[in-house]
Amino acid sequence: MRVTDPVQITEAAPQDGALASAASLITKELSGDPNFGSVALEQGKLVITWHGPENDRIALLRDQLPGVDISIRSAACVPGTVMDRAGTLLTEDARVRVVGMANDGSHVVVTVSEGADNSALVAAYEARLGCPVRLETGDVVPATGNH
Numbered sequence: 373m374r375v376t377d378p379v380q381i382t383e384a385a386p387q388d389g390a391l392a393s394a395a396s397l398i399t400k401e402l403s404g405d406p407n408f409g410s411v412a413l414e415q416g417k418l419v420i421t422w423h424g425p426e427n428d429r430i431a432l433l434r435d436q437l438p439g440v441d442i443s444i445r446s447a448a449c450v451p452g453t454v455m456d457r458a459g460t461l462l463t464e465d466a467r468v469r470v471v472g473m474a475n476d477g478s479h480v481v482v483t484v485s486e487g488a489d490n491s492a493l494v495a496a497y498e499a500r501l502g503c504p505v506r507l508e509t510g511d512v513v514p515a516t517g518n519h
Contacts, residue, residue: 394418394440398433405429406452409477417441421477423450447477449503454480457501467493469511471501479504485511 395411395418402408402420409421420430422444434442451473458471458480470483480503484493490507497505 391416391418391440394437394442397437398442401429401433406450407447409447409451409473410475412475417443419443419445421445421447421451421473421475423447423477445477447473448479449477449501451477454501454503461497461500474506479506481506481508483508483510485509 391413395413398411398418398420402411405427407423407427409423412419412421418440420442422430423446426444430442430444454473455471461471461482462468467484468482469485470481472481473479474481480497480501482493482497482501482505484490484507486509490509494505494507497507
C-alpha cells in the first residue's frame with residue numbers, strides 16, 4: 373500500500389534545464405504548503421497545481437524567476453489534506469491499494485483490490501477524502517514486474 377507522491381515528475385529535454393531548475397525551486401519552496409499539489413512542465417511553461425487563491429510565496433517565486441512562464445491550475449480540493457487523509461485510508465481499509473491526486477488536480481484516483489464493491493465505495497471515499505474520486509480496480513505490480 374502507498375500514497376503516491378503529489379509532485380509530478382516530467383522528463384525534460386536538455387534545453388529545458390532552466391525550467392527543470394525552476395520547477396525544482398518551486399517544489400522546494402511550496403512543498404510544505406497544503407494547497408500545493410504539483411508543478412509540471414507543459415508546452416514550455418511551468419504549471420503549478422494549487423488550491424485556493426495565489427499567495428505571497430507564489431508571487432515571490434514569480435519575482436525570483438523572471439522570464440519563466442508560470443501558470444496556476446486550480447485543484448478541486450486541498451492536496452495536502454487529501455494526501456494526509458489518504459494515508460489514513462490506506463492503513464484502515466485493506467481494499468485500498470493506491471491513492472493519488474490526478475495531475476490536473478480535479479480529483480483523486482483510488483485503486484482498490486479486485487472484487488471490492490465499487491458502487492458504494494466512491495461516495496464513501498469522497499466523504500473521507502473531501503474531494504471527487506475516480507475509482508480503479510487492480511493490484512499494484514512491483515517495480516520488478518514480479519508478482
